[in-house]
Amino acid sequence: MSDRGDKGLTSGECDLTVSKDSEFVEVVGMIDEFQARLGLLRVLLKGEENQKVLKIESDLSQIMGSLYKVSVWKESEKRIENIIEEIEKYKKETKNLDKFLAPGKNELEARFNLCRTGCRIVERRLVSLKNKREEKNEFFDGNILKYFNKLSSLFYWQWVDRL
Secondary structure, eight states, X not given: OOOTGGGTEEEOTTOOEEETTSHHHHHHHHHHHHHHHHHHHHTTOOHXXXXXXXXXXXXXXXXXXXXXHTOOOTTHHHHHXXXXXXXXXXXXXXXXXXXXXXXXXXXXXXXXXXXXXHHHHHHHHHHHXXXXXXXXXXXXXXXXXXXXXXXXXXXXXXXXXXX
């Protein structure tokens, strides 16, 4: 049995060993936590909404693989377009947003807000990973960062739509 974990190291599919305090491990850990938040939200959703969140969970698994392999996430452009279309739909359906929104009106709203904030945490960690990789002249797929930015906006507009 390997003792890497006991020494503060971890590895993935390709036998790449990295420190548990690396930007990569931090990002993947935040994405994992975000997926848990999505699962908590999905428990309350039915039908098409449930499937949309399930698709986001699938996206996150693909994104983690792309980050690990330092490669392009192949579905990024299509998924970003889908999210932008959804945001626009919610914006059109929302009437006169002219007040500060405070979470906690009901459980569903609170869970959407937890997902929105979890998504923003991932986005901030991705910026750190992007900067680190660029310093080392390593590849970073900028569409992954764009995806999380748009996704957090989608959670905001979905939450607003339920007021």
